[in-house]
Amino acid sequence: MKKGKVYITGAGPGDEGLITVKGMESVKIADVIVYDRLAGGNLLKYAKEDCEFIYVGKQSSNHTKTQDEINEIIFQKAAEGRIVTRLKGGDPYVFGRGGEEGEYLRDRNIEFEVIPGITSAIGGLAYGGIPITHRDYASGFHVITGHLKEEDREHDWETLAKLQGTLVFLMGMAQLENITSNLKNNGMDSKTPVALINWATTCKQKTVTGTLETICDVARENKISSPVLIVVGKVVELKEKLNFFENRPLSGKRIMVTRARAQTSTLSKKIQDLGGEVIEFPMIKIKELDTDKKTKESIVNIESYDWMIFTSQNSVNIFFKKLFEEGYDLRKIGNVKIAAIGNATADELKKMHIKADLIPKNFVAESLFEELKVILKPSDRVLLPRGLSSREVLFESLYSICIVDEVKIYETIRDNEINNIKIQDLLSDDQIDCITFTSSSTVKNLAHILGENMDLLKKSKLYSIGPITSETLNEYGSFSYCQASSYDVDGLIEAICTDGGL
Numbered sequence: 001m002k003k004g005k006v007y008i009t010g011a012g013p014g015d016e017g018l019i020t021v022k023g024m025e026s027v028k029i030a031d032v033i034v035y036d037r038l039a040g041g042n043l044l045k046y047a048k049e050d051c052e053f054i055y056v057g058k059q060s061s062n063h064t065k066t067q068d069e070i071n072e073i074i075f076q077k078a079a080e081g082r083i084v085t086r087l088k089g090g091d092p093y094v095f096g097r098g099g100e101e102g103e104y105l106r107d108r109n110i111e112f113e114v115i116p117g118i119t120s121a122i123g124g125l126a127y128g129g130i131p132i133t134h135r136d137y138a139s140g141f142h143v144i145t146g147h148l149k150e151e152d153r154e155h156d157w158e159t160l161a162k163l164q165g166t167l168v169f170l171m172g173m174a175q176l177e178n179i180t181s182n183l184k185n186n187g188m189d190s191k192t193p194v195a196l197i198n199w200a201t202t203c204k205q206k207t208v209t210g211t212l213e214t215i216c217d218v219a220r221e222n223k224i225s226s227p228v229l230i231v232v233g234k235v236v237e238l239k240e241k242l243n244f245f246e247n248r249p250l251s252g253k254r255i256m257v258t259r260a261r262a263q264t265s266t267l268s269k270k271i272q273d274l275g276g277e278v279i280e281f282p283m284i285k286i287k288e289l290d291t292d293k294k295t296k297e298s299i300v301n302i303e304s305y306d307w308m309i310f311t312s313q314n315s316v317n318i319f320f321k322k323l324f325e326e327g328y329d330l331r332k333i334g335n336v337k338i339a340a341i342g343n344a345t346a347d348e349l350k351k352m353h354i355k356a357d358l359i360p361k362n363f364v365a366e367s368l369f370e371e372l373k374v375i376l377k378p379s380d381r382v383l384l385p386r387g388l389s390s391r392e393v394l395f396e397s398l399y400s401i402c403i404v405d406e407v408k409i410y411e412t413i414r415d416n417e418i419n420n421i422k423i424q425d426l427l428s429d430d431q432i433d434c435i436t437f438t439s440s441s442t443v444k445n446l447a448h449i450l451g452e453n454m455d456l457l458k459k460s461k462l463y464s465i466g467p468i469t470s471e472t473l474n475e476y477g478s479f480s481y482c483q484a485s486s487y488d489v490d491g492l493i494e495a496i497c498t499d500g501g502l
Helices: 021-029 041-046 067-079 098-107 120-127 157-162 173-185 215-221 234-242 261-273 293-300 313-325 343-351 365-372 393-399 420-428 440-459 467-475 489-498
Strands: 005-010 032-035 052-055 083-088 111-115 141-145 166-170 193-198 206-211 228-232 254-257 277-280 284-288 307-310 337-340 381-387 403-414 434-437 461-464 481-483
Touching: 005 021, 005 067, 005 098, 021 041, 021 083, 021 111, 032 041, 032 067, 052 067, 067 083, 067 098, 083 098, 098 111, 120 166, 120 193, 120 228, 157 173, 166 173, 173 193, 173 215, 173 228, 193 215, 193 234, 206 215, 206 234, 228 234, 254 261, 261 277, 261 489, 284 313, 284 440, 293 313, 293 381, 293 403, 307 313, 307 343, 307 365, 313 343, 313 381, 313 403, 337 343, 365 393, 381 393, 393 403, 403 440, 420 440, 434 440, 434 489, 440 467, 461 467, 461 489, 467 481, 481 489
Parallel strands: 005 083, 005 111, 032 052, 032 083, 141 166, 254 277, 254 434, 307 337, 307 381, 381 403, 434 461, 461 481
Antiparallel strands: 166 228, 193 206, 193 228, 284 403
């Protein structure tokens, strides 16, 4: 039987980009991922398709699993010969109970490896604009648990109150009043600055400041609840100057992305980099069609064409995949000129080391035809590889002036893995600030999911990538939406950032 192994992996403080390279590798190779509430749920999308996910999150006194149960789960899964990644928020050995899990495994002869992570005590403060040390403010720091193993025990508050440098309390929100009063009662100045960083390094991050005297009132006024980092010390004064994270244009916004799973990454990453929280609900997925006789002949005789026209990233990826599967390489396309309907499609060609000869000013079929019709001659042959349900306007327009071979190489279908109930709940509870639509298909499939509840879309701001998608939105009702000025992902992002109504 295959020998199992456990990776006790630090996921970092919340931002998925803060996991280490080695930590990410452990996510990708895992057969089982046992993960916490603060371990960054977005990391799970990098797991293998058949990976088993086990949630063991803890929140204050509400634990889905006890620590003893967690220890046994990771042991049993590894004993089955599986690779287990125990994904923990922050660093496994900084109040993460990773040491206890390691002991449990070693006592049962299970191989394990610890992969350190960025602790929230440092990374969370940095994202809150607070350096944990600074030559002019603090020459050292202390990281303290907000609650002890035995509830009747207390910290040595007299010593803590006299420490120089920054104090960081983890998991201490329920004890905030106890922490501040004990520090004051043992001699710390009541005007000492204090910061509370809620959901540090995530798009939900919110930082409030006060003093030992006022911070409890500030927390109540701002309805701050766990998870929270409590920071005590003069470094808190630097927050306004160094707070880069919460000043981004989309901070605090929840944005639904409806693209196909294979294409969500670019749009999602741009939204996250601008501070937004991405809720991914891919409405469509791309299904490659079997290579038929016509497609095969077009590949064999590709040198006979004057132009190849690509209208989407999918058409680029799938066509060249088929070309390579037939045993050819890029030399096969010879002197054929290439047109791409937009920058995203042109960028996909660049990945193939091909530069598009023509990109229209506006990224729609009509604009592409207007620029091609002054170039094409009646004797020219054009190859148009595209989707099964693509609009006919480009094919029909080209066919009127030259020879066109159209090959259907993929189809756009509804993604049946979508949780319809969850989408409706999010929209009903006003949990989505805006929804992005990148194609007519995304509109149609969301309409299918919502059915008679289509009016729920009026609770969110809608953003359309271009006029064709906008036309489809109009077919389903009188929705208020903002259309991108340039019909691509960058245009969509610009529309969201500049729209004062968001």
